[in-house]
Amino acid sequence: MPELAEVEFIRKRWNPGLGHPVTRILVHEKAGVFRGTDPALLAKRLRHATLVSSAAAAKQMLFRFTLADGTAADLGVHLGMTGELTAQPAGYTPLKADHLILIQRERALVFSDFRMFGRIQFALGPEFPAWWTAIAPPILSPAFTPAALSAFLARRARAPIKPVLLMQERFPGIGNWMADEILWRAAIHPRQPAGSLTAAEQKNLYREIRGVARRALSTIGETLADPPKSWLFPHRWEDGGRCPKTKTPLARADIGGRTACWSPARQKLHP
């Protein structure tokens, strides 16, 4: 379930472990979530380390530890499609899809992911690793300007706008449901070529990208509660779903390899 705001919420699931040392670690060394990292090294170094802080950016999380010798270490988590973080009581019995468990005296911090599209990364030292610092600046930061949006749309001119919104290099944290929500609010057809948006559409798109990100973070990011019925979100997967604005039937199709959902009554293709 993880896009921008879900990731921010799920990050906080490990908050009960802040300030506490890890006493023991369980890893599924052969799990695909460790591709590109050495799970044995991770397990060795994080034993007796203390979790000191965490952060979320785009769809990724970073957990910082202080090792017994004072060294800093960073654990990166990407949830992929089905990744989860939970904090479980002491004595927790691991399940099949639990690939990394950090055991503390009073709890177990669990990463599970049955599909294994998620990813665990690990780095030692005080500098933040490249896989963290390379994440694009947040949509709600001053770096995300109308000019930056326009320039990006121009460079992706022939591609349908929907898959363009999924590009993390410019829209960090936007995923399939947020992209559909944004286009629905901005009244732009998901197949509209990115380079063919009018000035008015670009303005609306900019506003809705920021608006959906802000509202998602302030609601889902705090409680994980589903957005209200006035959003596209609760209707996009239901059979016979209707647009909350026009009450007309929603349409669904594969666009750029993902299922897009839109309201034909308010999102029309134009030259």
Place this chain on the structure above:
DNA sequence: TCCTATGTTGTATG
């Protein structure tokens, strides 16, 4: 059996 799933990445093609 076949289809779907809130994601990324490697490869082929233009």
Place this chain on the structure above:
DNA sequence: ACATACAACATAGG
């Protein structure tokens, strides 16, 4: 080199 399209990754559930 760059933009675009698409298969592949792995698993559960309808």
